[in-house]
Amino acid sequence: MNTETIRLIRPSINLVDVLPDFEKIFSSGIFSSGKYNQEFQLKLKQLIGSNHISLTTSATTALWSCLKMLNIGKGDEVLISDFSFPATANVVEDLGAKPVLVDVSPDTFNSEASEIEKLISNNTKAIIFVDALGNPSGVSKVSKLSKHYKIPLIEDAACSIGSSENNINCGNIADLTCFSFHPRKLICAGEGGAISTNNKNWKEWFDLKLAHGGKKSDGHFPEFETFGYNFRLSEIQSAMSLIQIDNLKNLIKSRKEIFNFYKIELNKFGFEEQKINKNAKTNYQTIAFKVPKIKSRDQLIYFLKDHKIETTLGTYSISSLKYYNSKYKFNNINSRYLMNNSIALPCYEGVDCERVVDTIKRL
Numbered sequence: 578m579n580t581e582t583i584r585l586i587r588p589s590i591n592l593v594d595v596l597p598d599f600e601k602i603f604s605s606g607i608f609s610s611g612k613y614n615q616e617f618q619l620k621l622k623q624l625i626g627s628n629h630i631s632l633t634t635s636a637t638t639a640l641w642s643c644l645k646m647l648n649i650g651k652g653d654e655v656l657i658s659d660f661s662f663p664a665t666a667n668v669v670e671d672l673g674a675k676p677v678l679v680d681v682s683p684d685t686f687n688s689e690a691s692e693i694e695k696l697i698s699n700n701t702k703a704i705i706f707v708d709a710l711g712n713p714s715g716v717s718k719v720s721k722l723s724k725h726y727k728i729p730l731i732e733d734a735a736c737s738i739g740s741s742e743n744n745i746n747c748g749n750i751a752d753l754t755c756f757s758f759h760p761r762k763l764i765c766a767g768e769g770g771a772i773s774t775n776n777k778n779w780k781e782w783f784d785l786k787l788a789h790g791g792k793k794s795d796g797h798f799p800e801f802e803t804f805g806y807n808f809r810l811s812e813i814q815s816a817m818s819l820i821q822i823d824n825l826k827n828l829i830k831s832r833k834e835i836f837n838f839y840k841i842e843l844n845k846f847g848f849e850e851q852k853i854n855k856n857a858k859t860n861y862q863t864i865a866f867k868v869p870k871i872k873s874r875d876q877l878i879y880f881l882k883d884h885k886i887e888t889t890l891g892t893y894s895i896s897s898l899k900y901y902n903s904k905y906k907f908n909n910i911n912s913r914y915l916m917n918n919s920i921a922l923p924c925y926e927g928v929d930c931e932r933v934v935d936t937i938k939r940l
């Protein structure tokens with residue numbers, strides 16, 4: 578019997594592939610703000626088709642920077658998809674604004690334009706739409722809504738590099754889009770993130786503020802026009818990301834095959850997959866199913882763990898988390914249901930999905 582642990586995720590990056598670039602970085606001594614940074618920015622821009630990319634240390638710092646740039650703070654409200662990683666709301670909370678947590682569709686796991694519209698108030702200063710688990714279904718409708726109300730739309734695309742809707746890539750749909758290069762994402766930099774936008778003034782703000790408020794000048798020293806932060810991605814992280822961006826299409830193709838295998842096998846037992854709208858394409862960053870009502874999701878996770886298979890919940894219902902529940906008391910039934918009844922299955926190139934399915938069948 579195969580007793581090797583099946584991990585939930587394995588980044589698709591090998592040490593041998595990055596070593597030549599690491600050697601170049603070490604011999605040049607340039608570990609920050611160098612050519613790998615520039616190249617990765619350019620490659621991302623080409624992949625997405627947007628005008629401007631700013632690299633950051635994570636999706637969290639990318640989201641925070643977007644809100645800060647939009648001058649969001651005390652007294653403001655930000656509408657947020659409730660089914661997400663807590664970071665999406667934490668950044669709003671940190672700036673003193675109120676996160677208004679919008680329930681999601683039980684099919685796509687995303688918030689819908691009609692639900693968002695009901696919650697728009699005079700205090701709404703931004704909308705954060707989350708591409709849950711990589712799925713951008715519905716973001717274009719929300720983009721239309723945001724234009725109608727003249728409220729800036731930030732797409733939390735932490736999970737959705739390479740996804741698209743209506744043949745437009747994530748990163749080129751919303752006013753601002755934030756990506757993550759955390760190890761569970763399709764591009765793994767260890768940690769890392771990026772902001773995509775078509776607004777030149779905003780890009781200039783990020784260039785200045787995410788690098789201490791300093792600008793290159795004609796003299797020997799940068800010109801510090803203002804105060805700022807340091808949210809820069811390093812050269813090592815950029816080199817790692819560059820290697821993977823060329824392989825992104827293959828990676829999505831292999832994830833899709835894994836998804837189709839799980840879907841065919843698990844639908845037979847009442848497991849339901851996350852639905853992707855016809856006009857949308859997901860990158861299958863996380864492959865999650867709703868567990869049939871007759872079974873306990875937690876029991877399934879523990880059973881699989883006992884059989885050396887790592888799984889986890891789809892993601893969180895932010896409004897149900899201790900801090901947000903005690904402070905705001907939103908009652909988002911669908912997102913709570915998804916948090917308690919979804920399971921994310923192992924998905925990476927070469928994963929033994931037959932063993933995963935066979936083990937589920939045994940329970």
Ligand SMILES: Cc1ncc(COP(=O)(O)O)c(C=O)c1O
Binds near residue numbers: 664733735758769
């Ligand atoms: C939807 C979503 N937003 C934001 C984040 C935060 O990303 P990072 O770890 O790069 O800060 C995550 C992380 O998993 C996420 O899933």
